[in-house]
Amino acid sequence: MAENYKPAARIPTATYRLQFNAGFTFADATRIIGYLNDLGISDVYASSYLAAKEGSVHGYDVVNQTVLNKEVGDEQSHLAMVEELKRHGMGHILDFVPNHMCIESGENLWWMDVLENGMSSPYAHFFDIDWEPVKKELTGKVLLPLLGDQYGKVLESGGLQLIFKEGAFFVQVYALQIPLEPRSYLQILQYRLDALKEKFPAEAAPVEELLSIETALQHLPLATEQDPEKMGERHREKEIIKKRLWQLCHESPEVAAFIADNVKSFNGSKGDPRSFDLMDKLLRDQAYRLSYWRVATEEINYRRFFDINGLAAIRMEDQAVYDLTHTLLFRLIREGKVTGVRIDHVDGLYDPVSYLQNLQKSSYFQLRQAGSTFPADNGEEKKEALEKEYNALLETDPCYKPFYAVVEKILMKGELLPDQWPVFGTTGYDFLNSLNGIFVATEKAKQMDRLYDRFVKWGGDFPDLVYEKKKLVMQVSLSGERNMLAHQLNNIAEQDRLTRDFTLNSLARAISEVIACFPVYRTYANSASVRDKDVQYIEAAVYKAKRRNPAISGSVFDFVRDVLLLKSPERATENDRRAWLYFAMRFQQITGPVMAKGLEDTAFYVYNRLVSLNDVGGMPGKFGTTLEAFHGQNLDRNKTFPHAMIATATHDSKRGEDVRTRIDALSEIPELWQKSVVRWSRFNKGKSTSIENQPVPDRNEEYLLYQILLGVWPAGEMDQEEYKSLKGRVRDYMVKALREAKVNTSWVSPNTAYEEGVTSFVDRILEPGPENVFLREFLPLQRRLARCGIFSSLSQTFLKMVSPGVPDFYQGTELFEFTLVDPDNRRQVDYGKRVELLADLKAREAETGPEALCRELMGKAKDGRIKLYLIYRVLNYRRSNRGPFEGGEYLPLEAKGTRERHICAFARKGKEKTVIAAAARLVATLMPAEGSLPLGEEAWQDTVLVLPEGCGGRFRNIVNGEELEAQEQGGEQVIPLARLFGQVSVALLESASA
Template identity: 30%
Template sequence: MTPTATYRLQLQPDFPFSAAAHAVPYLAGLGVSHLHLSPVLEAVPGSRHGYDVVDHGRVRAELGGEEGLRELARTAREHGLGLVVDIVPNHMAAVPRLNRALWEVLREGAESPYARWFDIDWAAGGGKVLLPVLAGPVGDEIGRLRVDGEVLRHGEQEFPLRAGTAHLPVPELLDAQHYRLGWWRLARTELNYRRFFTISELIGVRVEDPEVFAATHGKILELVRDGVVDGLRVDHPDGLADPAAYLERLSAAAGGRWTVVEKILTGAEPLPADWAVAGTTGYDALHRIDGLFVDPMGAAELIGRYREYAGPAGDRGGDWTSTVRRAAYRVVTHELAAETALLTRLAVRICAGDPALRDHAPWALHAAVRELLVRVPVYRPYATAGAPCTEAARETLPDAVVRDAKAAFSVPEEASAVDVVRDLALGRLGGGPDRAAFCTRFAQTASASRAKSVEDMAFYRYVPLISANEVGGDPGHPAVTPDEFHAFCTRLARDWPAAGTALTTHDTKRSADVRARIAVLTECPEQWSWLLVELERVTPATAPDAQLAWHAWQTAYGCAELPPREMAARLEPALLKAVREAGLSTSWTEPDPSYERAVTDFVAAGPAASSGPVREALERFAGTLGRYVRANVLGAALVQLTMPGVPDLYQGTEREYVALVDPDNRRPFRHAPENGASGEKGELTAVALRLRRERPEVFGESGTYTPLSARGPAAAHCLAFCRSGEVVTAVTRLSLRLAESGGWRGTELALPDDGPWTDLLAPGRKFTGATVAMAELFAERPVALLSRVGREGPAARA
């Protein structure tokens, strides 16, 4: 059954299955059809997210175990709800004492039956797996190693010993193992197993192997067959060797259950049509919804004021396109150096074995790998070695990218190596395991490169409008016109009507309400600049650099609704994470304590100040923009809840929800009101959700989407559409600019017919006629949800 709406609960030891069950009556009353649970399988003890799975055969004991999950499912069923579960096929935790498969590989080496579980380049490690787990060089740590029976211990870490080696002196014992214990810094250049992005603690899993698939999906599929789980959310499909084949196998095994994938689409990139899924989890929708409330002219002016204030240049984000390219070079040559080296080794071996290719020098092949990786315009190419190269796959490495990559070569004659690498990446040079491995690993490395360079670096280097810096977004062009939004929704309704839509997730860097507040700055960039002047005048501490100050002040304004006592506790870790991810003055691996201390001192005295002139100035500014923030918040919420697709609500976001990057946005869900959703946003959410549940023929896969047009001088300030001829959504956009220009001034919205129509958000208000005046429609609130009289259903009467 396709959900009408899902509600994401972030499970963790402080919020187990029993706590989720306690929230079920409230969530059923809210109007969702399914609970969306974060990963439920056994994970590293204490994990607050569950993506570090250690045992695919058990439901996580810290959450209540399998019986706790089944009891939650029973409680949900009693209230008319189903369960959708997040699954993690790409990776698992590289903690040997918890991960039995990895333990056996380390004990038995390449001959272990579990060796097929992981992508390990045994040759690169001299027959050993590098484990970069030591705090310092092995020579400094050797004294902390001790043998305990058949186990080697290092602090709390445990490693299996190869049979017959426990009696050896420690230096010889280390040499005798199927693994090499090493300093954590070696991971960057020496790692020889596939990992999740740059996180060596998460080892990639080869689910393309049928036996590995069966072993890692057995418990989840059992829960599906038993009716405990009704749908699936697939984490990070870009990391898989062959996503299309995996999803086809999963769909067959799960009986075609509703499944969405966490696939990040770039720009107009389509979801591969051959994927056996209902669609994405909704980052593509998030970008389009957010963009509706960004003023393009004001965004351009804000960029100019950012450049004047922060003086960004080079790596410091003076231009979005160049910022991404510089970040990509950094990631490919530094963070992903080991992965780039593997691709180079494969390319060298392939060329050495082909008389027509063997004159390509190793350095040229390495350069070609690097230059193409930094230019892949999407997250990954979808090509399969040995299969025909599709047009969609070719577009992921188009001729323009190849020409640009060749231009980076100082010796033009060597640039033909780019053609070789492109053909290998697209599977066009078929034959042999190395060629198949190159095609697969290039795609997997490209996705890691894109994620790290864009999401985890460029987003923190280019910060004129931080609300635009969200996964799937385009900070270089943050605004989305109504026509562009309508075109997106038309495609969604036609091609992926049961795809997910989202506004806030466990991975968003800022919650939707924070982003909605910051987006208003594009409508008043001059006032924002004046505020910065005032804040600098009254702040007792100086920021370590102007770029950080700009970012910090926008963050503080976006969180202006937080109680003063919470500001420091929430802002400081988020901004420290920002400067470390940016990697300009400090980083996770090479921290600069003095710089970070300057950051925390500035944040405490300025953006996070709980009282005094700084706080007064921020609150005064926020107060002047409150009504325009309200229009953005309500507008975004109503659009998501009524557009094509299945809306996914993140825990607590039906009310005002202020959250920054994880772990701030993964705090336990504790506050389910006993009397249902409250406040204007909560009431709007409940009405829309109940309407979706009661009118599936209007919003479901057979429903239609029709753009509606406004006429008059302020027509651009309205977005409106009709679902299946029965329900009209209308919202106000760019409301500050609207007010400055004199309001609606006779602008009218054309309705599908004469009606009569009633506003479900204010059931006493009815409209008849082919048009309605915008000033009348939005007299009470900046949004409206119209339904034909007599078709309102219980949602309107709730």
């Protein structure tokens, strides 16, 4: 048993995110692995490709975690992809979804079993269902808010159809076939039974068999049965009954016709409401209640992913759920086919830290079995030995993490990942916003405020907006979740004489206010003790809630605080303490969805001061990032999570990275921006419409639209079809933005007339022709911002590749990609073009050398090849020189001179080598309006980069192969920026003295 083997996590040098679906399969990925390897990527980072709802384009609507998505490929094609990765020495990170499953698919066999068998289903505990909800009519039932209209209207219009197949009855709800509870078959089989008997002689075999089947159904244990033996009996017998019934229909045409006629009768006749009574009575006897989808807001009794009815949460805290849902993942880890995981929506889990600890331990077991002669079976004795072995390793090395795991986690200002989480970091939203922020002119905040206030008549405060939108979300989307919490808290209050007088209404209001004031997505108490940081967050939220609500008794808020902090009174029983902890942990699961929906999916679409700041993980009320803050965050990451992912775009981004950098540049030129937007609005005034005396679009929406157009406008000339595509994409984006903002329309209550007014406005202002004054004035500014965007995009991409962490690339972004929020950013990528371009660049480099090639590519920068070449040069260097980038020191560097604020620079110091990274920023004020490149003395004047001591005097720029000599100035070694950025505005310097 004892083998000297300690699995070590594979640390990527660079990851590349691929979106798998029917349009991009394992076979498609296999074909580009060689290209990704040439680019310098070390690990493919895959979206979830476990079985998902048919037609899924993202994979998060998982229906079965134990098998591969057949639309993406089979075991053979998956193996071919993995083998190709291994052939190139590459790893494979898989996006895993532990929080929820799609329930709008018959392929979710677990959920369908729950609907058929209710509480008696062996999978009833898999889903987070409240079987004893506040609404007593739902006791023992699951609310199914699937209908597009009120239940009665859908029923009487024939929208719910009874069907019979293979011995089982189902109700057809749109494309979904939902099973009926087997005992309710009796209503169908006993209807008009006497008429069937008349067709047969006495004691005829078909009738006797049908009666026997009915008797078996009558003796079937109830759907509320909880005794394991009775549950097992129910499961066995119901399947036998179905087979008998199906066999009887095959043997007796009369019985088959009888059932078919009964099905027809139950399905009723349009125009005859009474004819639907049979179906109504049948549906009342199910383990579910079909309802209008709007009912979910207040009466839902299963936890969802945010407010999406079709995604039901699963109870990952249950060991049986954990074991079954991870079966395939752990096999892939054991077989070496998956070398890392990204955990989706970790904040949705009941107990994230326990889950992550369990994940590392389980991964260790798989790696231990794969990496030695240890047998791969799961005997209890061997499992105990492995657990003992793993715990011993943790005792000697508490930070030991055998498997590379990162979490999708949004960190608010000043928030850090909990220390006890055994992960390598987040997926990089924090870095995305920090990095993007240094390309925003922070000192122009007040000017941009005034501009925005004057144009849209804003005059508000962003934190107040977030507070109001979080309250709105709890009213229109998540009031059911809040009500559930209120009833739980009311039950707690009833147990103590000092709190029993708190009313249900006052508790519900206090909960809403505390959640609306919560400063982070969630806290993580999972035991009697609460982290100091979580104490601070809870106390801050309660304090703010009190300040905002002087009319509510402070003692109610104090009670909420005490429960969340688990400060139960000394006289509390053990059951009381468990109830307090349960409430606190349930509360933690709700604050995250409210924050996400209120902040990201509402406030971000209302507050449009500078929309490049409105991205996941950002706080647009803060105008950019100082260099000091950026360096400080890099230093912290290098110390705490040096192998975290760092990204500039993800599948969840509100705007693509190259769109953001163009919009960022507006912050540098607020005077020109104000002049432009006022004139454009005047030109386009006649192209808007009016609904109920309200201009469409309103000023805030118009302000957003102009920024979007500046960011998304393609490089180069467009033909007619490309122009049509652009307009369509912008129209689609604006409709989504309007609905997310929830001001003039929404997803819940679409105002189609308003939306059509906005899309018509888009069409009119983009109508080509010499008479369109707006376009004539718009294009010069757009071209200027596009030139700025090129340099900022190169700088952002470069800084990502050399900062502490693992640089992640979202599919397609190795060229300039001007994409908007999903689904726009999930369109298929033209990999044929990229493969061809990289091959050509490599060939040209071999012919002319990198310096000449870089000069040529900068001259044609709009085509994006310079970005591709930059990535190729830096990633391949990093892969061959891991020392300075993994575990090395991070040293911020300073520049001196007139343009010193326009550069971000730092050194990465390893044991054997130091490299220096420098990138231009805030280039809009460096380049003339009609200029081309912000290079040379005219741009950089006297500014120099000050080099760290002892790093040598001669350097090679890895980006273009150019060699540079340091100069002495004031007793320091420096390089003039005019020389450093003579060809390209980024530099990665290594000593050339060897």
